[in-house]
Amino acid sequence: MRLAVIDLGTNTFHLLIGEGVDKILYKSTVPVLLGQGRINQHIIIPEAMERGIRTLAAFKAVIDSYNVDAIKAVATSAVRSAENGQEFVSKAAEIGINIEVISGETEAGYIFSGVMATGLIRQTTLVMDIGGGSTEFIICNSQGALWKKSYNIGAARLMQAYFHSDPLSEAAHQSIIAHLDHTLPDLKAACAQYQPSLLVGSAGAFESFAALLNDGNEVSDVAAASLDIDRYKALSQHLINTTHSERANMKGLISLRVDMIVIAAIITDYILEQMNIKQLSYSAYDLKWGVLADYLSLQHK
CATH class of the missing domain: 3.30.420.40 (ATPase, nucleotide binding domain)
Structure with missing residues (x-):
């Protein structure tokens, strides 16, 4: 097939x-x-x-x-x-x-199937996929998905709403955090219930984070990789504080993500801090891999 x-x-x-x-x-x-x-x-x-x-x-x-x-x-x-x-x-x-x-829920389900195919999910985990229009969250373990939801807090949406200075102003940064506070109370409640210990970022911005943490070189030919959380936090602060032109010159950051990576860093920082998660990984597999895996598994039944 x-x-x-x-x-x-x-x-x-x-x-x-x-x-x-x-x-x-x-x-x-x-x-x-x-x-x-x-x-x-x-x-x-x-x-x-x-x-x-x-x-x-x-x-x-x-x-x-x-x-x-x-x-x-x-x-x-x-x-x-x-x-x-x-x-x-x-x-x-x-x-x-x-x-x-x-639907957003179907999207989250496909993302979960893609990440699951990496073999990464061995403990209670929060999977996050930061898209342009929406961001999906899935709490899961090796047995399956426990909770999932899609929110309209994608990087392109937040960038168009808040990113109007170079670099991003502190006021805009705080406005984004306030928007996340307003949007994500049920995610916080679900994380308090299930207590995920690992955050897995699915492709997209996390592909760029992984490359930037790898001296600007693509993390290729791997389905998943662990990211050093302290090095990530230092990188995130650097990305948020730099100008567009400074980021444009960073090896490993594609032009599409030069500005959106700032929004992705703010969302990721927020999740790590608010959900008290101490481990971070990157999954190369995302929605499209989940669609492939789910469709082929149905054909084999």
Whole structure:
């Protein structure tokens, strides 16, 4: 069974073609920025829609060359919350890509399946996936998911709402923390109940954190890696305090994340501190890997 997975994220579109999580034939990531400009007004702007459809057409050409048995395309926060999201879905259908717009809870479930496939989950763990439009949290152990929820606190959303100075002002920093305080009381209650001892960050910003902590070199060919929490905290403070141009010159930080990494650092710092978590890891596997794993497991039943 050969499956093509398309993950239509708020910032990036991903294509993964595989016959299993351990047999990947092709993968690609394109910075589409579907949430550019007006994500908080629930609109996909015309330029972003055009980039998205153009990227899907390119993906379709690759998929056709691999003779896949099925295509599973899932759209997340940007399309889910956009008033013109259905227009985007209809345009994609015209080029042969049928998109399923998934709920935040379904998204969290796929992220859990992806991270679970790394073998990382041996203790009670909080998994976090910081997207552009939303951030998902899953409390889990080796037996399965215990609690999960998606929140509209993605990096692109918070950046458009609060990031209006260079570097980020202390007032804006505190406003973001106040917003997290207001948004996440039920996550705090769930963490108090289950007491996760490890935070696993799924791909995205955590890929950049891992690279920056590895002297700017990609952490490639690994499904997961442990991150030194003290070194992470020092890095986070540095990222929050630097200017755009200083971050742009950091080896290991791709252009898409030069500003969004600041928001991701603030969210990660908040979670580590508020949930009193002392261990930190990175999972290379995320939503798209979870879609692949779940779909193939269903076919084998």
